Amino acid sequence: MQLVDFFTLLFMLMGVVSAVLVAFHPNVLYAAVALVFSLLSVAGLYGVLGADFLAAVQLIIYVGGIIVVILFAIMMSENIYRARFRDAAGKFVIPTAVAALLIAGFLKLFHDAKLETRAGLNAIPTTEQMGRALVGPYALVFQYVAIVLLAGLIGAVVVARPHHGNPESEAEKK
Amino acid sequence: MSLAEFLSGLNSVFGIALPMVLFSVLSAVIVILLFAMPLGGMCTYFERKVAADFQERIGPNRVGPIGLFQFFADGIKMILKEDTITKNADRFIFNFAPSLVLAGSLGAFALVPFGKYVIGADLDIGIFYAMALGSLVSLGILLGAWSSDNKWSLLGGMRAAAQIVSYEIPLGIAVLSVITVSGTLSMQGIVSTQAWPVANAVDGGHFWNVFHNPFLMINFLIYFIAALAECNRTPFDLPEAESELVSGFNTEFSGMRFGLYALGEFADVILFACIATAIFLGGWHLPFINFDTLDLGLRVGDTDLTPLFQTILMASVFLAKVAVLVFVVMWIRWTLPRLRVDQLMDLCWKYMIPIGFVNLLGCAVWVWVFKGKSMIQVAGQLLGVY
Amino acid sequence: MLAGLSTNLGLYLGLSAVFFAFGVLTVLTRKNAVGLFMGVELMLNGAALNFVAFQTFRPGTHDSWLHGHVFSLFIIILAAIEAAVALAIVLRVFAARRTIDPDRATELRG
Incomplete structure (x- = not known):
């Protein structure tokens, strides 16, 4: 078993679990913490896919910037000294059905498309190419x-x- | 080297088929036990000694010779202390936030080049990645502050997060101006361009980046000030201002959780000193000497010991520079008074960012006009040395 | 069983579909404007992951231009702008209404 595969599995599980928590956790602040983990898992997958620069950008902008701003907004948009940030339970049935349909539809689409796999991932650093692309085309x-x-x-x-x-x-x- | 390459390389370094989870946990434990704890501990000891010197006291001198083992005593005390949790604290986040702070600063140590062959991972995006990992720190502080259910903590945490997010911009600009000069993000790449210039040789560099051009000198100051603010050190220690906020974001933390915050702060200081050394002060390079080509002629039988001694020399030079920077940080702490919040933000947004941008532009123009040559190289050319 | 896990395009696409779907779900169910915003971030991440996965597996013409990576970079940057503006609006709405429930800030509804 390659270490890369292990990390891929880890990041994917982390992504799925934390995405579920973002949607369903009754406490908005915990949902934000779960969002941190889903963003981290995406950063990890960028690393696996050979997009190092994007992984770092994801960390620095999302985790260091957007999440901090979100936490600020959550804390400042309620009376923080007594708030538990409970989110009132809304209607769950129809949205869940919509989400389930979406996932099922996408998975069917990918299954039918007969997507190929690759022998190995391209692991050559892309930083320089990225820089050239950004100031070129x-x-x-x-x-x-x-x-x-x-x-x-x-x-x-x-x-x-x-x-x-x-x-x-x-x-x-x- | 890319991240994916680094991951697949791990298999080949450790030939034994260790279970992966065990391996990653083990390496984290080893790094913390062998590196962070002693280093952070030594830092607390030196901090107290330096403070004592500045205040004309003696400082810790009871445990071991001249009090050198004080940090063992402190560490044992910290572990044995009662571990209290506030009644209304948010337990999960309270338990988990301190480790985020430590993870952010320790993870970046993998990118620090202590010597030509001593680096955890020489990633192609090195310096950028180190800065990105550092962004976990503000998250840890903000979450820990909120979860402890204390007004002072929350105020301190919000100050810390606002401060860290703001000062990341001048920090980034200063690092960017270095990248303009060296043309690479890799830590080893940046260090290797800073060798002492030699005539007609590929090994030679343009000497330390601080002395590359006048703009970079100013940007080094900007980097240093912004790094002080990133580590919440005096004069930017508003998040833990004792006179206003009890102890700021770590008020409610005790025992080893407080220890993690304290350790994280010291690890952060050392990390920023390491990065400053690597990207501005030439890493292990010294004037007039080039360690890469240094042949000491040390041989035991058939084995050439030169690489070993090179590594030891490089690491000691590097660590000496880091120690000087850490001392300056402590010096500033016991010299300057604390800023006000509005002064803090004014300094960042009205002075450091505009000055940093002007210097970044200046660096770019310098590189364009002098074809990437440093002041020393230009002077050498004029004098006919090279 | 794990072998080849990281080299399967379908898995990445499936994960990005999961992200997108749960983002939609978050937007539909949350009663908190910041919560809605988190759902939007999740959707954007799903899309960005898609771009990067396709760049790796099907680079297409002009491989070295890294279309997928650059597109994801722009998505992340635009998400940052969106965060700044959206959260400024959230704070203003809270200052005026004392709530950030989007169902209750409906003064402008025609």
């Missing part, structure tokens, strides 16, 4: 994404800061 998209990022950040700052002279935010101060 994808240079324009890269610049565009940078502009979107800037616009998004400015937008977030404008939305999040209290509006002065707005009666609503005056009420917040009291």
